[in-house]
Amino acid sequence: MRHCFIKGGNLDKQHYQEMICNINSLIENKELDGKNIYLFGHCNATEELADCLGEKGYVPAAILDNNILKYGKKYHGIIITSPETVLEDNSEKCIVCIAARAYAAMSEQLKRLGYKGQVRKLVDYNSYAEYSLSGDTLKRMKNRVERGQKRLRHLNEKYKGCLKVLCPFSALGDIYFMMSYLPYYLKKRGISECAVGVIGNGCASVVRIFGIDQVEVFLQKDMDETIQAALYEKDRLTFIPHQDRPYVVNLHKALYVKKIPLEQIYCCGVFGLKEDTKPILPTGFRNFTGLDLIPKGKAVILSPYAKSVTSLPDIIWKQIIRYYRDRGYCCFTNVIGDEIPLEGTEGICPDITEIRSLVEYAGTFIGIRSGLCDILRTAQAKRIALYPDYNYCDTEWKAIDIYEIDGWENIVIKDDFS
Amino acid sequence: MNEELIGKLSYDLENHAKIVVFSLEGKYEREIFTIFQRLLPDIHIDYKLLVLVAYSKINNFKVYNSNITFRSIHQESFEILTKLYDTYEFTNRIVFVKEVMQYPSMLNYFKLGILTERELIEALLH
Numbered sequence: 001m002r003h004c005f006i007k008g009g010n011l012d013k014q015h016y017q018e019m020i021c022n023i024n025s026l027i028e029n030k031e032l033d034g035k036n037i038y039l040f041g042h043c044n045a046t047e048e049l050a051d052c053l054g055e056k057g058y059v060p061a062a063i064l065d066n067n068i069l070k071y072g073k074k075y076h077g078i079i080i081t082s083p084e085t086v087l088e089d090n091s092e093k094c095i096v097c098i099a100a101r102a103y104a105a106m107s108e109q110l111k112r113l114g115y116k117g118q119v120r121k122l123v124d125y126n127s128y129a130e131y132s133l134s135g136d137t138l139k140r141m142k143n144r145v146e147r148g149q150k151r152l153r154h155l156n157e158k159y160k161g162c163l164k165v166l167c168p169f170s171a172l173g174d175i176y177f178m179m180s181y182l183p184y185y186l187k188k189r190g191i192s193e194c195a196v197g198v199i200g201n202g203c204a205s206v207v208r209i210f211g212i213d214q215v216e217v218f219l220q221k222d223m224d225e226t227i228q229a230a231l232y233e234k235d236r237l238t239f240i241p242h243q244d245r246p247y248v249v250n251l252h253k254a255l256y257v258k259k260i261p262l263e264q265i266y267c268c269g270v271f272g273l274k275e276d277t278k279p280i281l282p283t284g285f286r287n288f289t290g291l292d293l294i295p296k297g298k299a300v301i302l303s304p305y306a307k308s309v310t311s312l313p314d315i316i317w318k319q320i321i322r323y324y325r326d327r328g329y330c331c332f333t334n335v336i337g338d339e340i341p342l343e344g345t346e347g348i349c350p351d352i353t354e355i356r357s358l359v360e361y362a363g364t365f366i367g368i369r370s371g372l373c374d375i376l377r378t379a380q381a382k383r384i385a386l387y388p389d390y391n392y393c394d395t396e397w398k399a400i401d402i403y404e405i406d407g408w409e410n411i412v413i414k415d416d417f418s
Numbered sequence: 419m420n421e422e423l424i425g426k427l428s429y430d431l432e433n434h435a436k437i438v439v440f441s442l443e444g445k446y447e448r449e450i451f452t453i454f455q456r457l458l459p460d461i462h463i464d465y466k467l468l469v470l471v472a473y474s475k476i477n478n479f480k481v482y483n484s485n486i487t488f489r490s491i492h493q494e495s496f497e498i499l500t501k502l503y504d505t506y507e508f509t510n511r512i513v514f515v516k517e518v519m520q521y522p523s524m525l526n527y528f529k530l531g532i533l534t535e536r537e538l539i540e541a542l543l544h
Contacts, residue, residue, distance in 0.1 A: 129507040141506035231504040240521040247507035256544040272526040
């Protein structure tokens with residue numbers, strides 16, 4: 001799921017480090033001293049930015065956002081308000097910091113509003129955009145296309161005659177839905193073979209559980225450049241199956257006028273298939289190797305972490321853990337890398353291909369609504385998805401409107417935890 | 419790149435809030451353009467909108483809202499413009515209405531009856 005697809009997008013390690021480095025640089029250069037700091041784009045990355053600044057003693061004056069439905073709400077005491085608010089301040093004493101993907105658009109919006117103060121990009125994760133038509137920019141972007149063309153040529157040689165399915169974003173749920181409908185699309189186009197390009201090994205595992213072994217794992221920057229080259233060359237054997245990436249894809253605009261659930265976005269929007277098309281189910285799951293450590297039917301697998309979903313307050317998880325422990329259940333936290341298990345639980349780190357067997361054996365899964373829930377949507381267990389109460393991007397729809405899962409208990413956690 | 423065209427595009431971006439580019443090359447795109455023209459008078463547009471139309475046999479479009487400008491462009495200009503758009507995202511205020519093999523389009527929703535004509539045009543203009 002995207003950046004602000006589920007509200008914002010927790011930064012991955014690399015981008016988080018980049019943001020910290022840029023904040024430190026702003027502080028060292030005294031660019032924040034005596035300035036009213038505004039953040040633009042209320043997304044998870046911006047919340048992380050606000051937290052980082054707060055830890056260093058800098059409290060932002062406001063979070064600017066284009067979604068009117070958010071106005072008046074607060075994040076850790078910082079008011080969310082319209083971008084025009086910054087114009088009420090003395091621009092010489094302002095700095096707008098942006099950690100959102102839409103930096104180029106936001107920066108241009110501020111300029112068009114008449115804001116003349118400083119704007120700083122804290123994280124660079126949209127290599128497609130540079131809102132300039134200068135000769136320098138054109139040259140730089142043309143060079144970027146040429147780098148992509150080399151990679152595209154390499155792919156074409158390696159996968160002759162195959163459709164190259166290039167997934168522009170690292171999100172398990174997107175890949176899951178994409179794979180659920182891809183075979184129909186291939187049939188529609190009369191193509192028998194494909195190779196799927198993804199970002200990260202997790203997404204590659206999702207492709208493989210659907211039985212496709214021709215998978216190429218990319219770095220984000222390399223994927224961006226390869227996709228750009230495919231657009232530039234109008235390569236007929238490349239398809240980019242996403243709802244809002246790269247910038248040329250406009251499917252997400254439909255959400256400003258109509259509620260369209262994620263599965264329908266993929267089936268109908270991305271692949272142009274009829275609504276009643278039955279999704280292909282994955283068959284490549286394996287058994288978790290440590291099942292003997294789990295009490296069968298008396299364990300809960302908790303999933304509080306997700307790359308692209310804002311976190312839920314600790315108190316929610318504490319209540320859930322207490323509830324289950326009081327009833328004699330063992331509680332486990334699904335963790336990856338250096339993620340810390342929730343207090344009162346044991347950490348467990350199954351591979352994506354193993355998680356379904358683990359959940360079925362344990363009997364209960366409770367997780368923040370992330371792509372992992374999509375991987376588990378057909379698991380035979382009690383399954384609960386928790387939704388932070390926020391709007392999908394700047395649309396009028398709530399996350400649950402887009403992501404609700406049939407057959408699951410879907411629970412929205414309001415700001416007051418009700 | 420054609421410097422004159424880039425200069426003109428910069429000017430148009432400076433002076434319009436949104437640019438919609440139609441190619442009337444394909445049957446389907448022509449159909450969408452017909453719908454667009456028919457519904458536009460009923461859609462509230464309070465910003466400067468420029469509609470560029472390629473492969474058109476018409477040069478004079480009916481104007482009913484002073485915020486909206488229609489302009490025919492030559493096939494060559496259209497191709498340079500699309501090439502530029504395929505090189506990088508230079509703005510988020512330009513929309514190309516065309517079906518492309520490499521990526522999905524909102525037109526899929528319209529074809530499948532998920533979006534009505536009016537919803538399609540409103541979404542394109544959002």
